[in-house]
Each structure stands twice: as C-alpha cells, then as structure tokens.
Amino acid sequence: MPGLILAAPSSGSGKTTVTLGLLRAFRQRATPVRAAKSGPDYIDPRFHEAACGAPCLTLDAYAMSPKRIKALASGPDLLLIEGAMGLFDGAPPDGKGATADLARILGLPVILIVDASHMAQSIAPLVNGFARYDPQVEIAGVILNKVGSPRHEAMLRAALDLPVLGAIHRTAALATPSRHLGLVQAGEHPDLQAFLDQAADTIGEAIDLNALQALARPLPSDIVRRPNAPPAQRIAIARDIAFAFTYPHLLKDWQDAGAELSFFSPLADEPAPKADLIFLPGGYPELHAEQLSNASNFMENLRNASKDTEIYGECGGYMTLGETLIDADGHEHPMAGLLPLRTSFARRKLHLGYRTLHGLSGPFTGHYKGHEFHYATTLKAEGPALFNATDAEGTALPPMGLRHGKVCGSFAHIIDSALP
Missing domain, CATH: 3.40.50.300 (P-loop containing nucleotide triphosphate hydrolases)
Structure with missing residues (x-):
C-alpha cells in the first residue's frame, strides 16, 4: 500500500x-x-x-x-x-x-x-x-x-x-x-x-x-478508528449538481455506525424519502435558484416534513431553507421559507476559513471541525444560532447559523468531530 x-x-x-x-x-x-x-x-x-x-x-x-x-x-x-x-x-x-x-x-x-x-x-x-x-x-x-x-x-x-x-x-x-x-x-x-x-x-x-x-x-496499515456517531438513524440526503458537497468519509462513518442513508434530487423535484433527518448539503443552489424555487413537490415535502422531522442544511442547503435567495443577476427567488433567512449573490463577499464548532441544539450538538467558503451576503438572519464558533486562530466568531423549530443550518461544512 x-x-x-x-x-x-x-x-x-x-x-x-x-x-x-x-x-x-x-x-x-x-x-x-x-x-x-x-x-x-x-x-x-x-x-x-x-x-x-x-x-x-x-x-x-x-x-x-x-x-x-x-x-x-x-x-x-x-x-x-x-x-x-x-x-x-x-x-x-x-x-x-x-x-x-x-x-x-x-x-x-x-x-x-x-x-x-x-x-x-x-x-x-x-x-x-x-x-x-x-x-x-x-x-x-x-x-x-x-x-x-x-x-x-x-x-x-x-x-x-x-x-x-x-x-x-x-x-x-x-x-x-x-x-x-x-x-x-x-x-x-x-x-x-x-x-x-x-x-x-x-x-x-x-x-x-x-x-x-x-x-x-x-502507508501505515491496520489503523482502526471508531466512526463518528450518526446524527439520526434514517438520513435522507439531497444529491444532485445543486447539492453535491458531501464528504464520503462522514457518510461512511454514519453507515458503519448503523445509520440508513437514502438519496433524492431536489432539482428533479423529488420529495425526500421518509427519514428521521433530512440533510441538504452545500453546492451551487444559486446557479439553479429558479428551478429549485419551482420544484413544488420538493418544497412542499420539506414544509410538511418540518412539522415532525429534523431538517439540516449546510451552506447551499442552508440558503435553500431560507425565505429568498437573490442570484448574481439580482433576481429574487422564493425558497422553502423554513428559516428566517435571506441571502444574496448580487452583493458578493468572500467568507473563507476553518471553523471550530460547538453545537447549541439540533442534530449536531457536539464539537466539530469544519470550514466556511462562500460568497453569499446575508441580508436577514433572525433567531437562535446553531453553533458557537471560533476561527483557525481561536478567535471567537459571531454565533453561526439558525434554528427554527425542527429546521436548522449554517454556512459551515462539518469535516470531522473534534475534542472540546
């Protein structure tokens, strides 16, 4: 090897x-x-x-x-x-x-x-x-x-x-x-x-x-490591070119720990399979905002599921859970409306860096290492935060993300678990 x-x-x-x-x-x-x-x-x-x-x-x-x-x-x-x-x-x-x-x-x-x-x-x-x-x-x-x-x-x-x-x-x-x-x-x-x-x-x-x-x-061989605990038993994961940013090592961890994973395509207007957690990963929803906004089956399924199912979004998935997304041309597109969040790519600003995250509520309440990389500007974000966060130098950042009922998300991408 x-x-x-x-x-x-x-x-x-x-x-x-x-x-x-x-x-x-x-x-x-x-x-x-x-x-x-x-x-x-x-x-x-x-x-x-x-x-x-x-x-x-x-x-x-x-x-x-x-x-x-x-x-x-x-x-x-x-x-x-x-x-x-x-x-x-x-x-x-x-x-x-x-x-x-x-x-x-x-x-x-x-x-x-x-x-x-x-x-x-x-x-x-x-x-x-x-x-x-x-x-x-x-x-x-x-x-x-x-x-x-x-x-x-x-x-x-x-x-x-x-x-x-x-x-x-x-x-x-x-x-x-x-x-x-x-x-x-x-x-x-x-x-x-x-x-x-x-x-x-x-x-x-x-x-x-x-x-x-x-x-x-x-290479080193025969290294055994306990997998990360899954955030739920049954996890439905959005997967297409608008929601493509998942880490295989985390998904494998969850499966190795006994979680059941299923996949669906929001761009194909597919509803999420029945699950304990719906996960909308990052990607490029801003390039497909009109198509997502018109995906009525997907959006209605999310809204109905939010009554009794945890829903979590990272970066692009987080923006999709918000009220509106403004694309680079300034066109405003209604999103799921499950978080009091409005984002815009018409006013671009780079956000980049590693993050150490401490979950305050929701499916990720432990300590995690993650990263942030996007150009979206937040026009509105109201409500309880999802994570306390520090940057790579240990400097405290404003709390990240939002939680509203059973729906939560942030711009951070989780990479791995971390010790407190």
Whole structure:
C-alpha cells in the first residue's frame, strides 16, 4: 500500500490536471490506483474518482487527527494525494493543515509540480529552497509543467539536482473550465472522459510512470478508528449538481455506525424519502435558484416534513431553507421559507476559513471541525444560532447559523468531530 504526494510551490501550478492525467494513465496500465485530496475540497475529488474509477479520500491535516488520516489513507492500492495551495500553505498563524503536514503524518515523499512557464535557471533556487526548508518533508522529485519548448526543457533540467520525472509542454488540450469556487463540477464537464483520456495520453507520455511509482513509500496499515456517531438513524440526503458537497468519509462513518442513508434530487423535484433527518448539503443552489424555487413537490415535502422531522442544511442547503435567495443577476427567488433567512449573490463577499464548532441544539450538538467558503451576503438572519464558533486562530466568531423549530443550518461544512 504505497503512496506519494503531488504538491506545488503555489496554487495555479497545474496540480489537479497532472494528478488527473496520472490517475487515468495508471488506470490504463491496469495499475490499481486511488486518490486523495488535501484539505477541504468537494470538487477535485469527484474528478479524481472519474479518472481512476475508485472513491477519492479527503485528508485534512487541520480538521482530522493523525490517527483518522492514517486510517483513511490505508489500503491495498497505490495512493496519489493531491496537495492544496502551496506545499507549506495552511491555516493562520503557522500553516497548520498544509499539505506538508500530510507528508509528516504519513511519512510520504513529495513530488513537486512546478509551473516553469516564466522561468529557466531560476527554477534551481526555487526547488532547492523547498527541498531544504523542512528536513521532515522530503522532495523526492520534480515534474516540470507548462514547458515552452525542447530548448526550455533542456535548460530547466540542467539547472536541477533533484530527479526530474517528466516535462509537460504547454497545450490547450489540458485546459479546464472553472468558476468562483474552483473547477466546474465533474458532472457538468462537457466531455469529461475524453478530457481525462487526453490528459492521460499527454501526461503519461511526458512523465516516467515507472520512476514515479518507484518513489512511493508504504502507508501505515491496520489503523482502526471508531466512526463518528450518526446524527439520526434514517438520513435522507439531497444529491444532485445543486447539492453535491458531501464528504464520503462522514457518510461512511454514519453507515458503519448503523445509520440508513437514502438519496433524492431536489432539482428533479423529488420529495425526500421518509427519514428521521433530512440533510441538504452545500453546492451551487444559486446557479439553479429558479428551478429549485419551482420544484413544488420538493418544497412542499420539506414544509410538511418540518412539522415532525429534523431538517439540516449546510451552506447551499442552508440558503435553500431560507425565505429568498437573490442570484448574481439580482433576481429574487422564493425558497422553502423554513428559516428566517435571506441571502444574496448580487452583493458578493468572500467568507473563507476553518471553523471550530460547538453545537447549541439540533442534530449536531457536539464539537466539530469544519470550514466556511462562500460568497453569499446575508441580508436577514433572525433567531437562535446553531453553533458557537471560533476561527483557525481561536478567535471567537459571531454565533453561526439558525434554528427554527425542527429546521436548522449554517454556512459551515462539518469535516470531522473534534475534542472540546
């Protein structure tokens, strides 16, 4: 059960595209391979799954304990972990949760993916600085990305002492569409399989796959961890492109602890199955606000269920439970009206960061690690809060979310349980 970490000096270096190409290339070679993503991320993992045909893990060194990370990472197949941001970038003030933390916890080597499009010999001090910065984080090799020409590649290779595992030349065929929270979702990509095959052909030809695989190191094995307790016995979960942001490790925890999960599509105007808890995850409801507003069966079912069933919404699900949602064009759309909440994307403001949450009521009354990442502006929020919260530096934040009767939610996404 060997593993490798694919990281970079900064965001925008091409980590995701290189990771996807490698996953598909190994799959085409019939090498059993699986993927993981560092940090809070819902979008890249779905691309990873499409590329390798296996579930993708989320490994969050800020929100998860080392034991949790080791238990999730263990497995029989080659594991490629895609880093987030730059290798040493994490939460303030000291970078906790960085990809480098995963390298330390799991004892895995790092392959540094460098965007070389605007440098030549200057790549040497950049790479050497990363290689020497922390003796506990081994940079085992380099992948050169966005190389301009064979002559450019030769200069880059000559400047480096570390092994160069390959050079990927610039090509429009590897461009990926994006939006404000990252890549367009895997289910929305116009021709995902063709893109993945193209990435595998280009990257598989440019990178020495045998040399890359030989650098992988064994992962910890036989790590046993008690699963998180489920918030209810029967849980109905919204699942479509408007409500796609769930963490598989939490859902698996709930199932392993005996909970029964069912799924439904609000965009298809499906009512929630009979359950003890209805869960509306995050996603992009603002892109489908009119369709959701007109989903009369879904909305009426929610309103009826709220009389005797717990309903919980995260971020996009939270906004859907409110009174109205204003889209980026300024159009106002009625939502479920179950929380005294009005939100708007016409007045955008970034809210970003890890959160430590203490549940005040509702289905999540323990202590949790989570994150917040959205651009919605809250125009109205009245009533009791759902969580007390602090940021990554331990600074107290205003109480988060709302609870009204059996309905509750907040902008926070729960990642894992936490000690008080």
